[in-house]
Amino acid sequence: MSGTVVTVADGVHAYVQAPGGWCVNNAGIVVGEDAVLVVDTAATEKRALALRDAVDALAPGPRRIVVSTHHHGDHTFGNHVFAGPHTDLVSHEGGPAELLRRGTALQSLWPDVDWGNTPTVLPTSTVGDGATLDLGGITAHLVHPGIAHTGDDLVVWLPEQRVLYAGDLVFSGAAPFVLMGSLTGSLEALARLRALRPRVVVGGHGPVGGPELLDSVEEYLRWVSGLAERGLADGLSPLETARRADEGAFAALLDRERLVGNLHRAFQEAVGGVHGAHIPSTPAMREMVAFNGGRPLKCLA
Ligand SMILES: [Zn+2]
Known part of the structure; x- marks a missing residue:
């Protein structure tokens, strides 16, 4: 039920849930001196609590920033587990409307799953084209790459570590999915991500890799x-x-x-x-x- 922490740079981790198909996503944990950044949560309450345990073990400090790479429930249903006075919940500015519109509808596709309690929690702040976070010793850029996997995608780029959390712009070992976004927009976004010259790419699902993951999605x-x-x-x-x-x-x-x-x-x-x-x-x-x-x-x- 829990994921595996893969450390990709000092203080920089992927939280990988195998094997990465429908509903089983990856998250990120970036531990700065002043705050910890959590990239996405998980689909079920139990999985979100397991992720929170992993975050607590790596960064017991109170200040947390949870960034949603997009509104899909496998990445956001667990947000409420992190909500609280010391936590900023951040999405793209298109995220709140989508969260409200879709609610937990995804769960009706799989009624036998133990979703737990997953109330919709709205972000406490949103970003447009992008924003920069100073976590204390680690800088993180939030970048809206245009309409790609969805209309409210955000990727997280750590320029010093050259680590990219690509959200569902990248599926690793699983089929990409652009029904709710744009195919041509995804190709444009991939070119933009490649230009960052990432060393490590953490996709929204599947094993961590390098820039070859961008090539596979493009192909x-x-x-x-x-x-x-x-x-x-x-x-x-x-x-x-x-x-x-x-x-x-x-x-x-x-x-x-x-x-x-x-x-x-x-x-x-x-x-x-x-x-x-x-x-x-x-x-x-x-x-x-x-x-x-x-x-x-x-x-x-
Ligand atoms: Zn998605």
């Missing part, structure tokens, strides 16, 4: 983009396109059914749709189940 998204062009030219739907696709090595990715959702976004953008325009997620999720041979999506929380 996948370019493949999806090509599939969409051909699918549109052949008059196919996203689901039909996914079914006819030669997945090659991508077939081994966790949660490969996301291909259908990604194709919905790719089709929408290929015909000139606005980046990030709402695509109803329930029908797309249903098609992902169909693509999976009718097997429900696997949430390991």
Whole structure:
């Protein structure tokens, strides 16, 4: 139930929850002299409490800043476990509306999961294009990379340590997911992240890696983009396109059914749709189940 702390620089840690598929996300713990930064929480109350124990063990001091890389419940349902007078909860300025709009709807997809108590907690402050945090001896930049995985993405960049917490712009060993964001926006964001020249990349899910994780996501998204062009030219739907696709090595990715959702976004953008325009997620999720041979999506929380 608990994650593994992976130390990537002095005072800089990833909190990795294996294997990293649906609902099982990574977090970050950055221990400064004046404050500890926690990047994302977890999907269930129990998992969030285990993360809080890990934070307490590394940084018993009171001042905490919890940054949400985006509003999705696997990254935010546990925020209330950290809320309190000494904690700043920070999101992108688009986050609060999404938290209120979506609430705990995600949980209805997996009613058998023990979610625990997960009240929606709103951020105490928000950032627009970016902000800089001085944690005491460690500087952290919060950067909004544009509409990518969602419209309210934030990544956390530690320039001295060259460590990047990329949130769900990076899935490591699992299929990327841009249904609720933008495929072309994600490609632009990846170029921006690559230009930072990170040494360590902590994705939102899956094992910690280096800049090659950015390359893997880009390769996948370019493949999806090509599939969409051909699918549109052949008059196919996203689901039909996914079914006819030669997945090659991508077939081994966790949660490969996301291909259908990604194709919905790719089709929408290929015909000139606005980046990030709402695509109803329930029908797309249903098609992902169909693509999976009718097997429900696997949430390991
Ligand atoms: Zn997400």
